[in-house]
Amino acid sequence: MDIEQANKKVVEAFMEARPVVTTMAKALEVVPGMHENMILHAGPPITWETASGPVKGAMMGALVFEGKAKTPEEAEKILASGKIEFAPCNDHMCSGPMAGIISPSQLVYVVENQTHKIKCFGNLNEGRGKVLRMGAYSQEVLDKLKWMETVLGPTIKAAIEAIGGVDVRAIIAKSLHMGDDGHNREDAASILWTTQLAPYIAKTAKDTQTAFDVIKFLGENALSILNPIMASCRSMTAAGENVEGSTIVTVMSRNGTDWGIKVSGLGDKWFTAQSPYVKSLYFPGFTESDACRDIGDSVITETAGIGGFAMAAAPALVTFIGGSPQDAIKTTMDMYEITYAENKMFTIPYLDFRGTPTGVDIRKVVEKQIAPRVNTGVAHKDPGVGQVGAGVVSAPMSVFEDALVAFAEKYNI
Amino acid sequence: MAVLKTEIRSGVYYDSAKLMQLQRILADLPGVEDAGVVMGTESNKEILTHIDLVTPEVKSATTNDLVIVVRAENDKAAATAIGSVDEILSRRKEGSGEFRPRSLETAIQNLPDARWVLISVAGRFAAALAKDALSNGKHVFLFSDNVSVEEEIELKSIASQKGLLVMGPDCGTAIIKGACLGFANKVPAGPIGVVAAAGTGLQQVTSRIAQLGSGITHGIGTGGRDLSEKVGAVTFKMAVEVLSRDLETKVIVMVSKPPAPKIAEEMIKVALRAGKPVVVNFVSYRPSTTQRDNLWFATGMDDAARLAVELAKNPPTLVDDQELKLERFAKGQRYLRGLFSGGTLAYEAQHILADYLPRVYANAPINKENKMANSMASTEHSIIDLGEDEFTVGRLHPMMDNELRIRRLYEEAKDPDVAVIMMDVVIGYGSHPDPASELAPAIKTVIDEAEKAKRHLEVITVVTGTDDDPQTLKNQIKQLKDAGAWVSTSNEEVCRYAGRILRGLNAEATPTPTATQVDLASLQADVSGINIGLESFYENLKAQNVPAVHVEWSPPAGDNEKLKGILERMKAKQS
Numbered sequence: 001m002d003i004e005q006a007n008k009k010v011v012e013a014f015m016e017a018r019p020v021v022t023t024m025a026k027a028l029e030v031v032p033g034m035h036e037n038m039i040l041h042a043g044p045p046i047t048w049e050t051a052s053g054p055v056k057g058a059m060m061g062a063l064v065f066e067g068k069a070k071t072p073e074e075a076e077k078i079l080a081s082g083k084i085e086f087a088p089c090n091d092h093m094c095s096g097p098m099a100g101i102i103s104p105s106q107l108v109y110v111v112e113n114q115t116h117k118i119k120c121f122g123n124l125n126e127g128r129g130k131v132l133r134m135g136a137y138s139q140e141v142l143d144k145l146k147w148m149e150t151v152l153g154p155t156i157k158a159a160i161e162a163i164g165g166v167d168v169r170a171i172i173a174k175s176l177h178m179g180d181d182g183h184n185r186e187d188a189a190s191i192l193w194t195t196q197l198a199p200y201i202a203k204t205a206k207d208t209q210t211a212f213d214v215i216k217f218l219g220e221n222a223l224s225i226l227n228p229i230m231a232s233c234r235s236m237t238a239a240g241e242n243v244e245g246s247t248i249v250t251v252m253s254r255n256g257t258d259w260g261i262k263v264s265g266l267g268d269k270w271f272t273a274q275s276p277y278v279k280s281l282y283f284p285g286f287t288e289s290d291a292c293r294d295i296g297d298s299v300i301t302e303t304a305g306i307g308g309f310a311m312a313a314a315p316a317l318v319t320f321i322g323g324s325p326q327d328a329i330k331t332t333m334d335m336y337e338i339t340y341a342e343n344k345m346f347t348i349p350y351l352d353f354r355g356t357p358t359g360v361d362i363r364k365v366v367e368k369q370i371a372p373r374v375n376t377g378v379a380h381k382d383p384g385v386g387q388v389g390a391g392v393v394s395a396p397m398s399v400f401e402d403a404l405v406a407f408a409e410k411y412n413i
Numbered sequence: 414m415a416v417l418k419t420e421i422r423s424g425v426y427y428d429s430a431k432l433m434q435l436q437r438i439l440a441d442l443p444g445v446e447d448a449g450v451v452m453g454t455e456s457n458k459e460i461l462t463h464i465d466l467v468t469p470e471v472k473s474a475t476t477n478d479l480v481i482v483v484r485a486e487n488d489k490a491a492a493t494a495i496g497s498v499d500e501i502l503s504r505r506k507e508g509s510g511e512f513r514p515r516s517l518e519t520a521i522q523n524l525p526d527a528r529w530v531l532i533s534v535a536g537r538f539a540a541a542l543a544k545d546a547l548s549n550g551k552h553v554f555l556f557s558d559n560v561s562v563e564e565e566i567e568l569k570s571i572a573s574q575k576g577l578l579v580m581g582p583d584c585g586t587a588i589i590k591g592a593c594l595g596f597a598n599k600v601p602a603g604p605i606g607v608v609a610a611a612g613t614g615l616q617q618v619t620s621r622i623a624q625l626g627s628g629i630t631h632g633i634g635t636g637g638r639d640l641s642e643k644v645g646a647v648t649f650k651m652a653v654e655v656l657s658r659d660l661e662t663k664v665i666v667m668v669s670k671p672p673a674p675k676i677a678e679e680m681i682k683v684a685l686r687a688g689k690p691v692v693v694n695f696v697s698y699r700p701s702t703t704q705r706d707n708l709w710f711a712t713g714m715d716d717a718a719r720l721a722v723e724l725a726k727n728p729p730t731l732v733d734d735q736e737l738k739l740e741r742f743a744k745g746q747r748y749l750r751g752l753f754s755g756g757t758l759a760y761e762a763q764h765i766l767a768d769y770l771p772r773v774y775a776n777a778p779i780n781k782e783n784k785m786a787n788s789m790a791s792t793e794h795s796i797i798d799l800g801e802d803e804f805t806v807g808r809l810h811p812m813m814d815n816e817l818r819i820r821r822l823y824e825e826a827k828d829p830d831v832a833v834i835m836m837d838v839v840i841g842y843g844s845h846p847d848p849a850s851e852l853a854p855a856i857k858t859v860i861d862e863a864e865k866a867k868r869h870l871e872v873i874t875v876v877t878g879t880d881d882d883p884q885t886l887k888n889q890i891k892q893l894k895d896a897g898a899w900v901s902t903s904n905e906e907v908c909r910y911a912g913r914i915l916r917g918l919n920a921e922a923t924p925t926p927t928a929t930q931v932d933l934a935s936l937q938a939d940v941s942g943i944n945i946g947l948e949s950f951y952e953n954l955k956a957q958n959v960p961a962v963h964v965e966w967s968p969p970a971g972d973n974e975k976l977k978g979i980l981e982r983m984k985a986k987q988s
Contacts, residue, residue, distance in 0.1 A: 001986075002987075003983065003986075003987055004987060128456070129456050281430060281433035281434060281437060282433070282437070283433070283460065284436060284447070284448070284449040284450075284451065284460055284461065284464055284466065285447070285460065285463065285464035316430070316431075317430065318430075319430035319431040319433075319434050326512075329512060330512055330513075333512050333514065333519070334515060336519060336522075337514070337515045337516055337518075337519055363980060363983060366970050366976055366980065367969045367970050367980050368515050368516055368967070368969070369967055369970065369971045370515055389433070390430070390433075397971075401973075401976055404976060404979055404980075405975070405976070405979065407979075408979040408982070408983075413979055413982045413983055413986065
C-alpha cells in the first residue's frame, strides 16, 4: 500500500471532475435508493429522537409538502412512528444545505461529473428568511415550496436543457476571482448563474410574468447557486471515494446533532462526534442561546477545496468573525497545512493565483491538530424558526483521530 | 420609557456581515436595549417590526437605504449610539499580525531561501524537527537541550553527509554574516572567523575582538557535547573546514571548554589543514609550544582575541610543506628512527614529536605505553637513547664511542620503510675528540646506499656545543653538512623539521574520513531564518532586519502517544 500514491489518485480525481448541471427531475425518479417513504437529511445518520430542531421542523414541513400529512402535528407523529426511512443525503449522491431535507417529490438538479460519469443531486435553493432548510414549516414556507415545484423548477429545467448544460466548475473558478469563497459568499457565482440562465428563461418560460418572477427570484438570491455547487462538489469528492490506502477525506457533513466524515481508504464508514456551535454574528433579535449546533451538508465545499479553505479569495467574509482581511488569508494558509494538494482549477488571486488547499489529509489534521475551518450559516435550534446568523466553525478533532486509528487498524499500521 | 432613534443612509453599501458587526457593537453600548442595522429590504423591515425596532423612517426605507435603528433607555443613550456609527464603521482591527505557519514544511514554502532553522522547543521534540530541517537542506541552530547523545550523533551523521551544520544541541550562540542567532553580540564585520564549543566563550572572544577594533566573518557554535569522544567534533571540524575555504576569513579562532584529549588532537589536525593562521584556545589544554606551523596557542580567551586581531592585521608568512620536498621519498618510506646519545635530547624529541605523530616508541619512553618491546629492534617510529645502561654495559658511552651508533645507523638505514634518521652530536670536554669525522662518512654511506635503492634518506642532526669547544662547532657542522645531513644546533628545530616531514609522509597513509563539505555560499549568503520555539529568537531576527518566519508550533498529534505512534509508523512505511 502506498498512501502517497493513493492520495494523489484521490485528489487528482477531485480536481479532474467536471460537474455540469444538465437538467432537473423529481428526486424519486433519479436519486439512487430513493423511495416513497424515504427522507434524506444532512449529516451522518440520525434517528427521530436524536434529530436537531431544524431537521425535525424541515422533515415535518416536507411531509406536509409531500401530502403525507395534513398538519405539522400529524407529520411529527408519522415521523416518530418509524414508518419513514431517514438517510443521509451524502449516502445517496445528494447534498443538502442546513437541514438538507430532500423528499421524494422534490425537484432536484441533476449534476453530471462528465469526467467520471458520476451523477449527483441537489434541490432548489429557497432563498433567505423562513425556509424549510432552516427548519421552518409554516404555510408561507410550504406555499413557496409549491411555487418552486410548479413554476421555478420547471422553468429552470427548461432553460438548463435549452443551454445544453451549465458548467458549474467554470462558474466556481470565476467566482473565486470575484470575491466569493464558494460556500458562504456566493454573490458572484449566483449572478453568473443567473446571467447564464436569464436569456434562456426569457426564451423558454411559458409567459413573461413567469420569466420575470423566476429571474427576479434567482437574481435576488445571493445563494441561488449554492445547491448546484454543493451537488457539484459532491460529484468531485465522489470521484475519489473508496481508494485503498488513501487518507483523504471525501465527505464532511453535519446535521445539528453530529459532525461526520468519511475517508476514501475507509470506505463507507462514518466517523462522528457531537457537532459544535458556530462562532457567529446574529441577525437582529437573536443571540447565541437561539443557535442550533453546526448543521448542513454544505461543508462538502470545503471537502472539495473551496469555502472556508478559499477564504483568502473572499476577504469581505471575515467580518463574520470580527476579523481583518489578514485573518481570511491566515485561514487559507492554515488549510494548506492539512491538505494534500493545491487545486489546479480553483485559484486565489491574492495568493499569486495559488491553487486552493484541496483534499483534507487526516494524517496532517491529527499531526498538526488543525481542524478544517468552515464558513457557515446558523439555524435556530427550534423547528419552524429559520436562520439566525452566520459565522465560522472548526470541525471536531476527534473524528479525524478516530478515523486515523481505524485506518491504522484496517491497514495494520 | 424606551426611546427609538433611526438613521437612514441612502446609497451606501456595506457588507451584511459588517452591518451585523456594527449592530452587535451598538446593542452592547450602555443604555442601548437593542439595535438593528440592515439594508431596507422588505424582509429586513419585517424582522425589525417583529422585534419592536420599527419607526416611520424604517417603514419608508428602500432597498438602497442603510437603516440604523436603536432602542435605548433614554434620548441621550440613543443619540450617543447613533453618533458613534461612523467611528465604529471606520474602526480597523489592530494588526492581527503577520501570517505564521504551523509547520516547518509550510514555513519553508513561505521562505524558501531560508538556510537556517532555529530550534528551541522542548528537547524531546527537538531532534525530530532538526531531522526535518536537515532533510530540507537547512543548517540547524539547535538551542534545545535534553537531546540525547544518540540523537545528536544521528543528527550530525546526517548533517555531515549533507554538508550541513548542526550547531548544538544546547548551542546558545552563533553569529552568521553579522546576524546574531540566539544569544550573541553585535560584532562588526571583520577578518576573523570563530568556531566555539562554548557559548559564552564565543561571546567573550567576539566581544574582545570588537573591543580591539577588529571584527568577525562568522561565529559558529557547536554545542558543548560536540567535543566529546562519542560525538567526535563533527560540527567543529566542518566549521573549521568551511572557514578555511572562506577567503574573507583571514584568521580562525578555535574556542572550547576542555575537549576530550583525543578530540583535541583531531581538531588540531583539522586546524593544520586550514592554510591560514589558527588561534587555538582550549581551556586547560597544554601545548608543547606557543606557535608551530599555522597554529598559535593562546593562554586564554583574552589572549586568543588579541592574537587573532594581531595576526589579521599583520599576516604572518606561513611555512609551506613544499620546502620539505616530500616527493623525494619512495612510496612506503614513512618512519622515523632516532639514534641519540643524549638522554634529555631524546626525551624532548619524544615530547615535541607528539605534536606531529600519533605514537613514537622509545627504549626510554616518556609514556610507558610507548616502551619498545626490544631495544635492539626498532618498530615504526622509534627513538633509541644509546646512552641508556642497557647499551653501555662493558662499553664506552656513545658520546665517546661512535661504533655502536654507526652500526645501528647502517641497520636502520636498510629498512625501506625508514624515511628520517635523527642523531645528536654532543661535543665539548669529555666527548669524542672529533665525532663528525666518524659519523659523517657513515651518514654519507647510508644516504648514497638509499639513493642507489631509489629511496631518499633524510638524516637530521642536532649539534650541541660551541666554537670554543675543542672539536669546534663549525667544524662539526661542516663535516655533517658535507656528508648530506640536515643540521641544526636547536633540538626543537630538528624535531619540528623531522616532525613535519613525517607528518607529511604519514598523512596520505592514514586518510581521515571526511564529511561532505559545507557549501561556503550558504554561509556567505544573507541570513534568513525559520524559528521554531522561543519567540524572542524570532523577534531578535526581525530587530536585525533578518528575514524570518516564526512557526506557530505545537507538539505533533497533541502529544498523544498512540496517535503519534501511528503517524510515525505511517511515515516509516512511506519512506
